[in-house]
Amino acid sequence: MRKRNVWSVGVMVLCMVVLFLGGAFAEDQLEIAFIRATGEPYYQYGSRAAEIAAKKLGVKMIVYTSNLDPAQELANVQDAISRGVDGILIYAVSLSSERAAVDAANKAGVPIFFQYGYHPDLLPKSAGFMQIDLKGFARPLGEWMAENIPSGKIAIIEGTLGRGDAEAYTEGFLEGLAKNPNIQVVAKVSAEWNRQKAYEAATNIITAHPDIVGMFVQNEDMAVGVVNALERLGKLEQVKIVSQNGAPYGLDLIREGKLQLTNANPPSIASVMALRILLGVIKGEIEPGHFYWAPTQLISKENLNVAYRWDASEEEIEEWLKLPLPEPVIPPPSS
C-alpha cells in the first residue's frame, strides 16, 4: 500500500513537472500538420516540397502518414489538433470519408485544407480543396491513343481498386479512347500501384495477347515494371505506353523513348500552392472555402524541360513561392 502511494505521488509530481516544462517551451511560430495518405513516393515528394516551402516561409511543419486508412487519417487529424497546430494540410486517403475530419477541425477552430477528397457539402466548412478532375486527367491519354494508334488491341494496368481513383482514371481514359472505334481493350488488370505486380501483369497480358499495341498504365511506378517486362519479352517497340504522374523515373522513361506520353500532376508544386493558400486563410488574407484545380501538365519528349519536377530543388521551390496562386473555381464543381 505504501509503495503504491509512493508511485502515485511520484507520477503526479512528474506530471506537474511535465506540464511546467511544456508550458515553458511553448513557441510562437506557426505550425502546420501535413497529413499524407501513405509514404509512397508521390506523397513523399509532396511533403518534402511543402516542408522546404514551409521552412522558407518561417513555418514549422509536422508530417503524419495515414497508411491509406481513413480511421488513421481521422486519428492523425485529432492528434494534430491535440498538438495545437495552427492549420492542417491533408492529402485525403479516399474520395469521401472526410466529413469527420472537417467536423473535428471546425470544432477546434483549426483551418483544414484538402488535397483530394472533394465533396461540395464540405467546401464551405474547409479552408479549401485542391485536386485534379480524375476522369478529365486520364481522358487526354485516351484521346492521344485514339489518334496515334490506327487500330489494334490495348490493355489497361490499373491501380488499387476500391478507392475510386483507379476506376475514375479508367473511365476517363475510355471516354477519350472512344473516338477511335477500331481500338479494342482486351485486358484490364489491377497491379495495385505496384511495380512488381505491374511487371507480372504485363507479362501475362503479352502471353495472352502477343499482338497488343498499346497500354495505359495508371502510374509511372507501374510503368517502369511494364517497360521492364516488355523489354524482356522483346515487345517494347511494338507497344505504345501512356501513363500518369510525371515522376522522375517517368520522365526518364520519356527521355529514353520508352514511354510516349504522361499526364503529370506534380505533388511538389501542388503541395506548395496548397500550403500557401492555407497560410493565407490562417492569416486572413485569403477567403476560405474555395475549390482550386491542382496543376497538371501533359508531357512528351518534346516538352520535357518545362515540367514541374517532383524532386524540385530548393531554388525551384523558392521560385514557386513567387508564382501567382491558382484562381478559385467559381462556381465549384458539383461533385
Next chain:
Amino acid sequence: MGKALLALFGGRNVLVLVLLVLALTTGIVNPRFLTLQNALNIMLQVSVLGIVSTGATILLISGGLDLSVGSLLSLSAYIAGLVILRFQSLPLAILLAFCTSVGFGAFNGLLAATERAHPFIITLGMMTFLQGIAIAISRGSPINGMGGLYEIIGIRDFLRIPLPVFVFLAVLVVVDIFLRYFPLGRYAYAIGGNQEASRLSGIRVGRVKVILYTLNGVCVGIAAIVLSAILDSALPTMGSGYELRAVAATVIGGTPLFGGRGSVWRTLLGVLLLGLVSNSLNLMGVSANLQNVVLGAIMVMAVMFQGSK
C-alpha cells in the same frame, strides 16, 4: 540482474510501465498530451480496433484465428451503406450488415470446424474472397453519408465521452462475462489448451468453434457499424489491415497465439499501447518516416517481454 528485471517488469506490468513512460515522455515534449480531450481522442481512436481485437481474443483463446475480419468489416459496412443509399432505411442497413458479418463469421467457423486446413489458410482465402466481393459490388465507389448513423453514434458524446468508446467498453464487458461465466466461454479455454482432451471430455469441439467464429462475426458487425458511423461513409477497403493489427494487439496484451490463455482486459492493454504509441509519436512530432520503425520496435519489445513471463 536480468532475471530480476524480468520478474519485476515481466508480463502485463511491462505494458503498464511502457504506457507510463510513453505518456510521461510525450507529456514533457507536448503537455497537451496530458489533457482529458487527448485521452478521449485516444479512446475514440482505438475503439474500432478494440472491438475487432475483442473478437480476435475469443478466437485466439480457443486456438483459432480469423484473417478475414478486415475484409468482412469492409463488406458489412459497404452493404449497410448500399442499403441506406437505395432504401434510406437505417434499421434495415444495420440488420443486413449484421447478417453479413454474422453469416460469414459462422461460415468461417464451419470451415474451421472441418479441420481440413489451419484457420490461417482458410481465413486468408476468405479475406481475399470477401475483399473481392466488396470491390466488385462497389466498383470502387465510396458511399458518402450513412443516413444519420454519424449523428447517432459517430459524433455523439455522453458525459463528454464519445459514444463509440461506450460501445467498445460494452463489448469488452459482455465478452469478458461470456468467457468467464458461460460454459461456452470456458470451453474456448479448454479447446485452446488441448483440443483432443476437450473432445475426449465430451465437448463438441466443432460446434463450439462455429459459435465462437459467429461471435467474432458479431464483433466485426459492431465494428463495421461504428467505423462507418465515425467516418460517415463506407469504403470497400476501409477494414484493410485490421486483421493483423487486431492479432497484434491481442498478442501484445498477453493472449498467446497458440491459445488456452488470455482475457479481453489484456487485449485492452495491447490496444491502448498501439493507440498510445501512435498518438504520442504524432504529438511529439516524430517524423512520419520514422514512426513505423518506433512502433515496430515497441511492438517487438512488448511481445518479447510477454513471452518471457
